[in-house]
Amino acid sequence: MIDEFVRVPRVAYFSMEIALRNEIPTYSGGLGVLAGDTVRSAADLELPFVAVSLVSRAGYFRQEIDSQGRQVERLDPWTPERWASPLEAMVAVTIEGRPVWVSGWLYLLEGYRSGKQPVILLDTDLDHNRSDDREITHYLYGGDATYRLKQEIVLGIGGMRILQALGFRVLHHHMNEGHSALLGLELLRRYAYASEDLRPGESSYDIPRVRELCSFTTHTPVEAGHDKFPYDLVQKVLGAFVELPTLKSLAGEEALNMARLALNLSEYVNGVAKRHAEISGKLFPGYRVHAVTNGVHPFTWTAPSFARLYDAHLLGWAHEPELLVRADRIPDGEIWMAHAEAKQALIERVRAASGVELDPELPLVGFARRMTAYKRPDLLFSDVERLRAIAREHPFQLVLAGKAHPRDEGGKRLIEFLHARMRELADVLPIAYLPNYDMSTALAMVAGVDVWLNTPLRPLEASGTSGMKAAFNGVPSLSVLDGWWIEGCLEGVNGWAVGNASDAANGSDALHLYDKLQQTVLPLYRDDRPAWIAVMKGAICKSASFFNSHRMMRRYVTEAYIR
Known part of the structure; x- marks a missing residue:
């Protein structure tokens, strides 16, 4: 099966996590979902690509919420045999002075049409290894620093060796975040000069050649995150x-x-939004950091009702999402019907998961992402009495979701806080919290809500992609001006800004959020359906047509891979 993919040189894309499908929990959040969308677009565009990640047999975790609103983590293992084919090749890496054997699994990621891409999921759970080494590829972001270093050796060095053993010819290496950077050391060793060719004081490594073979995408805007x-x-x-x-x-x-x-072993380095590239350039002075703003996969993140609508009016949109710029020609009634179908599907999911009954006639605001302090899921609840007054004047509803990392106690407390506010506001503001946020829940939410809310602390949102997903479903964003939204926001056209981009202290965001909800967003929904649908169309035309992973991949090919 692997033979059909080794005939032409390929770009090797390395990522610690990758979201392949909802049933395969080899991802924890945005980084993995982006990686999955990257490979999906490579499949749709039929690019010569191969992805390398870890099998993460134990998954991330399955989230439950107890009666007090506390997160409970359950094991969420998966069985590679069900979805992937075992690889015949096996290589060794040296860890703590002993050989650790690495094999893997081939998962074929198929595009929405005929394209498909090989994904190699590295696995050390082999009889040849001792028991602790067999677990190196089990736990996504698990264990201590030693465990993480072992994982990154397997990903970077083991990944390079397994590609070579399988017969892949790699024309370029793309590191999605720094977890796989040890692949650069493997390349240094491959392209070392013979000692007799060196002059005194010269390096034995062909660093310029290695740099030409590598690109690096950084996602983290703070030094402590690396x-x-x-x-x-x-x-x-x-x-x-x-x-x-x-x-x-x-x-x-x-x-x-x-x-x-x-950074030092990559000729091309990029951030994931224009502002993030600027911040990364300051974080790492002396390096040129380009900007390739993230995108999302068109077909994956478009609800069936909107996919049918686009097929009827903009045939070819999933391959050429720039065609969505013409979505303003679609009749208002058809846009609204497609949205109503997606909203009803979400309402039914909420009822089944939480027992909360939502009203399809009332505006529904959605907030879902990793629950951690800088995402500020509590910002909307900063002033409970103000929020209560807004809900009485302009009735609306909320649906929330998100996991906190098992070691993020602050994130777990935020989930408890949200549930406390849910109980406190139950008499005036219907709120549902959907447990175990995953790709399926994400699609239901970004398609089914009326407004997508995002409130990160500036400048900590490197890009963010959930608002892009919402845009494919005609859902406008109400967001702090950070990450992609600085580039994407056209006030009142495709959504609305919370605060301003220059407010480094983030101190007035709550006030701006309440004012925008009370004075602009909720009255528009209630009083002017045509004007609201115009903003929905603006989200499709202005956001979805550009902030997609097809555009992102075409830029990587022309700017990073082919130079």
Whole structure:
């Protein structure tokens, strides 16, 4: 089965997590969903691509919410045999001085038409390995620093070796975040000069050649978010893979900084939005950071009702989403009917999952993402009495969802806080919280709500993509001006801004949010259906037509892969 993919050179795309389908929990959030959308667009565009990730047999976790609104984590394992084919190749990486064997699984990701892409899911759960080594690829973002370093050795070095063993010819390597940066060290060793060819003082590594072969996408706008490993740990776990002075010159003097290593071994570096590229350039002075703003996969994130609508009026939209710029020609009634179908589907899902009865006639605001402090899921509830007054004047509803990382106690407390506010406001504001946020729930929400809310702390939202997904379903965004929304927001045309981009303190965002809801968004929905549908069309024409992963992939090909 692998033979059909090794005939032409391919771009190898490395990502610690990747969202392949709802039943395969090899992702935790936005980074993995973006990776999945990247490969889906590569399949649709029939690009020569191969993705490499970890099998993560134990999954991330299944979220339950108890009667007090507390998150409960359950195991969420999956069976690779059900969805993927075992690979015959097996390679070894050296960890703590011993060989650890790595094989994997081939998952075929099929595009919405005829294209398909190979995804290699690396696996150390082999009889050849001792028990603790068999678990290296089990837990997504699990364990301590030692466990994480072992995973990143398997991903970067093991991934490179398995591609070679399978016969892939790689024309370019794309690192999706720094987790796979050790692949650069494997390339250094492959392209080392023979000692007799060196002059005194010359490096034995062809660093320029390695840089030409690599690109790096950074997603993290703060230094603390990048993986760092103490060199004593690196020497214990990885050994003398390359000489320590060389490693320090590439990855930092104090610790092995995976982002720094990726930066120094990549000719093309990009952030995931224009503002994020600017911030990353300041975070890493001396490096040129390009901007390729994220996008979402058109077919995956469009509800069936809207897909049928686009097929009827804009045939070919899923392959050429730029055609959606003409969505303003679609009759208002058909737009509204497609939305009503998606909204009813969400209402039924909410009823089944939570017992909350939502009213299809009232505006429904959605908020769903990873529950952590900088996302500020509590901003809407900053002033309960103001929120109560708004709900009495302009009745509306809320649907919320999101997981907190098992070790993020602050995120877990936010989920409890939201449930406390839900109980406090039950007499005036219907609120539902959907547990176990996943791809299926995400699609139902981005298609079924009337307004998509996003309230991150500036400038910590590198890009964000949920509002892009909403736009494919005619759902406008109400969002803080950060990430992609700085580029995308056309006030009153495709959505609305919360606050302003220059408010570094973020101090007035709650007030602006309440004012925008009370004075603009909710009255427009209630009083002027044609004007509201015009904003829905604006979301499709102005946002979905541009902020899609087909446009993103075409830019990667022309700017990063082919230079």
